[in-house]
Amino acid sequence: MTQLDHDIGRAIADVTRNGRHLSTVIDELFTAYRPDADTAADIRSRIVEAVRTMPEWLRQRIRAAYGDKATRILEALRSEAPVFIRVNTLKTTDRDALRALRDAGAEPTELEHCLVVARPFGLYRRQSFRDGWFEQQDISSQRVALSMDLAPGMRVVDACAGNGGKTLHMAALMGNRGRIIALDPYAEKLSTLRSRAARAGVSIVEPRAITSTKTVKRLAETADRVLVDVPCSGTGVLRRNPDIPWHLTDASIGELVSLQRDILRRSANCAKPGGLVVYASCSILPEEGPDQIRTFLDQSPFTLESEWASMPDNAPHSGDGFYCAVLRRNP
Template sequence: PPRSDLPRYLEIVESHPRWLVEYMIDMFGEEEAEALCRADNRIPTITLRVNTARTDAPAMLEKVLSREGTGRLSERFPEALVEVGVPYEALLEWLEQGLCVVQDESSMAVSRVVDPQPGETVVDACAAPGGKSSHLALLGGEDCRVIAVDRNQRRLKAMKKSIDRQGLKNVEMVKGDAARLSGVVGEQADRVLLDAPCSGLGTLRRNPELKWRRFPGDIANLATVQLKLLMGCADVVRPGGVLVYSLCTFTREETVQVVEAFLERRQEYRLEDLSSLLPKTLRDEVAREGYLQLLPHRHDMEGMFIARFRREG
């Protein structure tokens, strides 16, 4: 198809469903929509987050290089290695030893924005597979208590194995529904993270099949669920505490519109600017309202929306 018919061109050449191409063009304009479609089709490299209770990133990089692998230290996060290429058996060995986990930098940004502190109680409300829970446990230190909640028992079991491999003693796992979080946790928390189930459209580099499994109607349905979850999580945050809402997508309905609907319903919450909690290279990306939208074509990481609220009082 001719480039003059860009929606059709991107649908065929960049292999994206027509509705999604049109959505991207409407949201980002033609040039950026094309760049995003291209980025979605690039094969991503592996990013590792080092278990800082056992080793550090420079030492982990030495291990990678000693196995004739490739990689470099992240410029954004001191606990990360990016562009890692290494024999599969070596990676498997390090995962089994609990030296590292495979995690995108956008997910690391989420835990950094939660900013857990020693002595605090932090709830990760939709926790499985547990990458953010383990990161929160390390960032907060062993005196920080992380309660990891998920409704799927099988995923919690897999998560427990990962947490045990990493030797983290400050993570408790609880089965329950984030929409009714106060009934699950039974106490108030200093910080709550809701990394909500979503359309996943920010992760198409790693999950290309998702774009064919999503339809326009899904977005509104997901936004309804996300708002319900956020309302449930809001009940557990102590006055003066922090609530972080994150999801690996970019649709307005799931991101900004959920935030606006939440603030309308919960007047005791306000949005906080999260720039100071981000690496310098990302601070300029924060919107005027204080939230952050990461995108593959702009930041070379998975698409991720992050908003941070403070409960007044």
């Protein structure tokens, strides 16, 4: 065994036993060894493949939820995710975006609402990206904003805006007309959102830090649409972030479910009577999806209008695992 082999094993243990982040341990190895491109690819592949072997407690949860389908789901979660691109229609057209991607050698394929490009592709190094023409966003994630029945001039509350991926998509669907209140407790995420909005040519977003429960209470019954994209286990996006399960425990899933329930309850009150609340979770666990919504509907004056779920599989254009429910507040 070489020293590199030993250090790769230690890096794997740092993720699976000590909870360190995958990107961090890989960067440390690259810094220490300064490998050529082929060696770097081999190092990354060996570590990622080992980390994809998720903890047994999570495997058991998935088997309990999906029975005979679990084996196929677990296999799909170990695969590479496609690269999906959302065209920013505030800055360009689909035709010009396709031409720019082809000129860059990206080999784009047109799907119903987005593009998928072949790997590898340095999107973030392209001038067209810096000019705000594109966002890298999974096809299932894009489907969330498309489920909101948005129109120009609406007032929208994004209750868990984060870095703003869905916020910017909503702004584009609204033609940059109306207002989006983007809430998040983390100032650094809202700072990133501001930068991304400027690049995307979005001016209708108002980032607002959640400093207390009053931040949300002041928005009671003011919004035509409310997006509640809750913090979750991330089990639907393991293809992109295979180290996620190593930062979770079986007990922490219950803690997340309680947090989601509280966020949904508080945020849903921002909707006007007759307005829509869209709940989204990038989890494949039922307790973070349909079970959460059934509990909410039993206790709240809302009606379920529609719901959908996506599951990663080995199809060429398979999106991430998501659950989404569209709820209407009773008049």
